[in-house]
Amino acid sequence: MTPREEISAWRPPVPGVTEVFHARFTEHTYPLHVHDDWTLLIVDDGAVRYDLDRHERGTPDGTVSLLPPYVPHNGSPATAHGFRKRVLYLDMTQLDESLIGPAVDSPDLVDPVLRRRVGQLHTALAHPGEELEAESRLALIGGRLRAHLRPAPVPGSVPGRSVRAGGVAHDLRDLLDARLREGITLQEAASLLHAHPAHLVRAFGAAFGIAPHQYVTSRRVGLARRLLLDGRPPGDVAPAAGFYDQAHLTRHFKRVWGVTPGRYARTGRAGAARPVVDQP
Missing domain, CATH: 1.10.10.60 (Homeodomain-like)
Structure with missing residues (x-):
């Protein structure tokens, strides 16, 4: 890992958030992989290029990216100086499986209010004792995400497509x-x-x-x-x-x-002590 690449990760005591992950990468490329949680991603500097469900995607300025569970994706820097990102991993209590299909179709959301709220949630999660604020902000974010992803009803059809169908x-x-x-x-x-x-x-x-x-x-x-x-x-x-x-x-x-398990584990709360702070 080059000196300019750094990470911090921790598990906050807030139901629904399984992990917080902050990183700056200049060279690291994620191979194809899956998560069993929702990946809520904002990029503070640079840009990320990724493939989701075999379609090329990216993180234009100011977007919020939501990558659904079980769907393969990768990731790499889309700019010469890399990228700095903040990620929340959300469990299925926040967004259910019916929204996986819509998220595959439209993972990058242009919504300044949502973007600001996600940043504020990161700030709350980085400070012990702010669990109530974090839970409140998470509830607002979940509602706004569901509003983005809930497809318009089509007569005679079941909204959304599920990657958990039979077969x-x-x-x-x-x-x-x-x-x-x-x-x-x-x-x-x-x-x-x-x-x-x-x-x-x-x-x-x-x-x-x-x-x-x-x-x-x-x-x-x-x-x-x-x-x-x-x-x-x-x-x-x-x-x-x-x-x-x-x-x-x-x-x-x-x-x-991009790092060893030992180094990843050592970030823990030490990483949370240096958050990128969004204005309230």
Whole structure:
């Protein structure tokens, strides 16, 4: 990691927010990965280019980007000097699965009021004792996001499209999620789902734009992040998140986040002590 690249991450005591992540990256490129939370992103400097559901997207000035759970995406600097961003990871209590489809279609929202409120929430989350303010601001943000994403009703149709519809690809994803820590071989999955292994791989890639092994690795890295921010040492986190050993965890973690698990864990509350402050 170059000297100009830095991160801070912590888990605030506010229901609905699973993690806060601040970063400046000049060179780091995120590989294709998924989250099981909503990713609410604002860029304070520079710009990010990313692919979501196999469509190229970006973060124009002043936008708020909302990346839905379960949908593969990557990310890289879109300017020569990189970017500085603030991210909130929100659980499914804030936005339900019916909004995943609309978020895939329109992830970048031009809304100055929403942008200001997201910045104010970051400031509240960075200061212990401001939980009530944070919860209040989160409630307003959730309502505004739902208003953006709620599609207009179409007669005779169900609003939105769900990436959790039926089919063998979704059955495989459910199985991978259920066996995330201990793992499962492709042959075992094929036997349980009564499908040929090659068909499973093709169907999964066609449905989600990511290979089954990439999906499992990114989910395990996500689990490792949460455990690290809970204070568990990397050596314990590795097997708890489904990695063979600490070296295995470190290799994949650094590829996704640009830093080692130990450095990520050390940001913790120290990172929150230097917030980017938005005016109230």
